[in-house]
Amino acid sequence: MFSRVLSAAICGIQGLPIFVEADVSEGLPGFSMVGDLSAKVKEAQDRVMTAFRNSGIQLRPKRITVNLSPADIHKDGSSYDLPVALAILAAYQLLPMETLKGVLVAGELGLNGAVKGIKGALPIVQLAKKNGCHTCILPERNRTEGEMVSDIHIVGVSTLKEVLHYLQKGTIPGKIKKEVYNIEETEIPDFADIHGQSAVRRAAEIAAGGRHHFLMMGPPGAGKSLLAKCMPGILPSLTMEESLEVSSIYSVAGLLSSQQPLIRNRPFRAPHHTISPSALAGGGRIPRPGEISLAHKGVLFLDELAEFKRETIEILRQPMEERRVHISRVYGSYVFPADCMIVAATNFCKCGNFPNLEKCICSEAEIRRYQSRISRPILDRMDISVEAVRVDYDALICEKKSEDSKTIRKRVELAGQIQRERYRDTGYRYNADLDAAGIKKYCRTGEKEKKVLRDAYEKMDLTARACHKILKVARTIADMEQKEQIAEEHLYEAIGYRIFEQRQIWR
Numbered sequence: 324m325f326s327r328v329l330s331a332a333i334c335g336i337q338g339l340p341i342f343v344e345a346d347v348s349e350g351l352p353g354f355s356m357v358g359d360l361s362a363k364v365k366e367a368q369d370r371v372m373t374a375f376r377n378s379g380i381q382l383r384p385k386r387i388t389v390n391l392s393p394a395d396i397h398k399d400g401s402s403y404d405l406p407v408a409l410a411i412l413a414a415y416q417l418l419p420m421e422t423l424k425g426v427l428v429a430g431e432l433g434l435n436g437a438v439k440g441i442k443g444a445l446p447i448v449q450l451a452k453k454n455g456c457h458t459c460i461l462p463e464r465n466r467t468e469g470e471m472v473s474d475i476h477i478v479g480v481s482t483l484k485e486v487l488h489y490l491q492k493g494t495i496p497g498k499i500k501k502e503v504y505n506i507e508e509t510e511i512p513d514f515a516d517i518h519g520q521s522a523v524r525r526a527a528e529i530a531a532g533g534r535h536h537f538l539m540m541g542p543p544g545a546g547k548s549l550l551a552k553c554m555p556g557i558l559p560s561l562t563m564e565e566s567l568e569v570s571s572i573y574s575v576a577g578l579l580s581s582q583q584p585l586i587r588n589r590p591f592r593a594p595h596h597t598i599s600p601s602a603l604a605g606g607g608r609i610p611r612p613g614e615i616s617l618a619h620k621g622v623l624f625l626d627e628l629a630e631f632k633r634e635t636i637e638i639l640r641q642p643m644e645e646r647r648v649h650i651s652r653v654y655g656s657y658v659f660p661a662d663c664m665i666v667a668a669t670n671f672c673k674c675g676n677f678p679n680l681e682k683c684i685c686s687e688a689e690i691r692r693y694q695s696r697i698s699r700p701i702l703d704r705m706d707i708s709v710e711a712v713r714v715d716y717d718a719l720i721c722e723k724k725s726e727d728s729k730t731i732r733k734r735v736e737l738a739g740q741i742q743r744e745r746y747r748d749t750g751y752r753y754n755a756d757l758d759a760a761g762i763k764k765y766c767r768t769g770e771k772e773k774k775v776l777r778d779a780y781e782k783m784d785l786t787a788r789a790c791h792k793i794l795k796v797a798r799t800i801a802d803m804e805q806k807e808q809i810a811e812e813h814l815y816e817a818i819g820y821r822i823f824e825q826r827q828i829w830r
Contacts, residue, residue, distance in 0.1 A: 326413035326420055329427045330391075330406040331450050332398055333443040335657040336575050336612065338450030343403060344390045345410035352384035356407075358391030361399040361609075370401075370432050371408045378436035378483045382415055397654035399609045402441040405430035405460070408483060409490075422490040427451035428460045436483040440464030445567070445574035445584075448472045460486060468574060468584040471567060511556040511588075512549060515727040519718035520546055526709040526820055528731050531557045532738035533754035533799030535792075536643060536665040536704060538628070540822060541711030543675045547668035550711075551624045554666055555589045556728035558621075559736050565620050572619055572660065576612050590621030590663075596630040600638045610650045610657045615642050618663040628669040629696045636701055639665070643704045646756075667705070669697065706755060706792045707820040738802040754799045759791065766794040768809050775811055779818045793817045 326345050331338040354368045368389070375382060389407055391398050406428040412418045429447050431439040444465035449472055451459045458476045461469050466479025478495070480486045485495045514524065523539060527550055530537035537554075539547040561569065569586045573579045579586075594603060594614045605613030615623055625631065642648050646662040672690045676682035685693070702708070742753050751761055768776065780790055796817040797809045806813070 324414045324416055326410050326423075328406040328410040328413070328423055329451075329454070329456065330403055330429055331427060331443075331447040332396055333400075333446060333575055334396070334655065335610070335659055336443075336446055336571050336616075338443070338446040339396060340450060340454060341396070341398065341403070342392045343406040343410045344392055345407070345414040346388045346390075347411070347414040348386045348388075350386040352386060354387045354389075356389045356391070358394045359397050360391060361397065363401060364391070364398050364403055367401070367404045367407050367432075370404050370434060371411065373434045374404075374408065374432045374436045374483055377434060380412070380417075380483075382411075385415075387411060387414075397609075400442070401431040401439075402429040402443070402447075404432035405438060405483075405486065408432060409486065412487070418487070418490055425455070425457045426460060427454070427456045427458075430460070430462045430480070432483065438462045438480050438482060438486070442577040443571075443575045444468045445471060445579070446571045448475060448477065449567075449571070451475060460489070464581050467581050468570075468579055471570065471585050511591075511728070512552045513556060513728045514550075514553050514731055515724045517546055517550055517553065517725055518721060519714040520550065520711060523547075523550060523709050523711050524725070526707050527554060528557065528735065529796065529799055529803060529820075530554075530664065530666075530707050531731075531735045532803050533706075533742070533795065534664055534752075535706030535755045535796060535799065537667070538702070538705040538708040539666075539668045539711045540671060540708065541668075542670065542679070542713050545711040545713055547711050548624075548626055551593075551622070551626070551666045551668060552591065553728060554622045554624075554664065555591045557732045557735050558589050558664075559732070559739055561587060561589060561620060568660070569620050572612050572616055576617065578617070590618050591624065592618040592621070593624040593626060596625075596627050598631070598635060600632075600635045603635055604638045604642065604648050604650075604661075605657075605659050606650055608652065609654065610652060610659070612659050613648070615639070615661045615663060615665075616648060616659040619660045621663055623663045623665050625665065625667040628667040629693055631696075633696055633698070636696075637698065640700060640704065643701075665705075668711075702823055703786055703788045703792070706796050708822045709820055710822050734803060737805070738799065741802045741805065754795045754802070757791075757795055757798075762791055762794050766798045766809060768794075768814070771811055772809060772814055775814045775818075779814075783818075783821065785821075789821065793821065796820060 324347050328343045330341045330343050332341045356365055356368055413420055429441055431441055433439055440462045444461055445468050448459050448469040452472055452475045459469055460478045463479035463481045466477055469477040478489055489495050566585055566587055592614050603614050605616055642661040648659040648661050650657045671677040672685040673693050674684050677690055797813040800813040800816055801809050
């Protein structure tokens with residue numbers, strides 16, 4: 324007897340339909356699984372048969388063949404256990420095939436018949452809805468996660484017996500739906516707590532307004548880390564579509580909990596400088612999202628940028644431009660979204676006191692060696708770079724509160740609204756997304772402005788990319804002031820945010 328159950332594989336953060344086919348025939352008893360399977364998937368036969376026995380399900384010895392189709396997609400993970408079990412039971416005619424039509428199934432089985440949680444439940448449910456399924460059977464641990472997708476019935480099960488009872492009777496005995504969960508708001512530091520640093524605060528506001536990459540340079544204790552932690556607080560709230568997109572990434576990474584199944588706050592990721600390249604960008608034999616993808620739609624903070632391994636920093640070149648990560652492996656190519664603001668902080672030298680020559684104990688060679696850890700191509704990709712100076716004592720003890728995040732956020736949201744209106748029905752959303760064609764169309768300048776840019780290009784030895792970055796930042800500054808045309812003062816301010824080129828460092 325032949326049967327088929329719909330399940331799913333995760334490729335990147337997308338779900339792909341997988342049909343679990345089972346055939347039970349007379350002959351020498353045995354169990355074989357085919358379909359380009361990893362060792363973890365092949366182990367399902369032992370878990371499934373033992374779960375049957377411990378759940379009180381007796382099967383006559385027959386020849387069992389299970390195929391996971393299509394065979395050209397590599398299957399990995401333990402989420403196929405439950406669909407394999409149901410396909411076998413349907414092939415034995417212990418389950419009516421009609422009950423499995425329009426149903427997608429995923430879950431891991433324990434030897435005692437318990438259904439355990441899986442990774443990637445959210446994209447799996449999104450796939451089920453896209454393919455016209457009316458029901459999705461998931462582990463109870465992933466139920467609330469699956470319920471984030473509307474217009475599809477989610478059935479959370481804890482044991483194999485509960486699955487069978489639901490498919491035969493339409494209910495799960497003794498199952499009471501849990502209370503609606505509460506979405507907790509993460510506490511974010513406020514810009515009002517930052518003393519002094521008016522120039523850096525202004526640069527941070529512009530960076531948030533156009534989603535520009537942002538680099539702060541300066542001595543230790545100047546407030547660079549605190550300012551970076553404040554950045555999510557001035558970014559607009561995530562839309563429901565963005566929340567689902569971010570939650571899908573966290574679901575694949577196994578970082579969603581049943582109590583908090585939907586990410587509603589913009590992510591803030593701050594990996595340590597000892598992180599490996601694959602952990603930052605994503606990777607592995609079966610690639611998983613890295614830190615830059617986990618910061619999607621939020622902020623990736625790289626503190627002590629010059630302390631990162633050079634090869635780790637260099638791997639950011641493509642994601643910073645394309646806002647996605649492409650990973651190729653033997654089993655296929657994977658694409659992970661990486662549309663985040665990169666906020667970085669670094670010192671000018673190892674001791675942190677340069678350019679204060681009275682305190683700096685580093686030699687000229689040591690300073691150059693330290694600065695060379697960040698390559699010119701990476702610095703070029705930073706839209707805004709500013710110096711965070713040492714805070715003077717009077718500003719430090721001043722009791723007067725600075726402008727808070729809520730006030731700044733209103734201006735950032737207004738600039739974002741202007742950009743959304745301008746780029747409606749285009750592939751752009753924010754000024755930072757503009758390519759060469761977009762810059763030519765939306766960052767037009769007059770003759771005076773062109774002369775300003777020409778002078779800066781020649782005197783500061785700018786690259787073409789740096790020139791484009793200046794125009795995009797100037798476009799954002801104009802938007803912050805609700806001006807349609809880029810003016811000279813906007814360009815001068817944008818040029819002022821190329822601190823490493825002005826000071827002739829990193830040469």
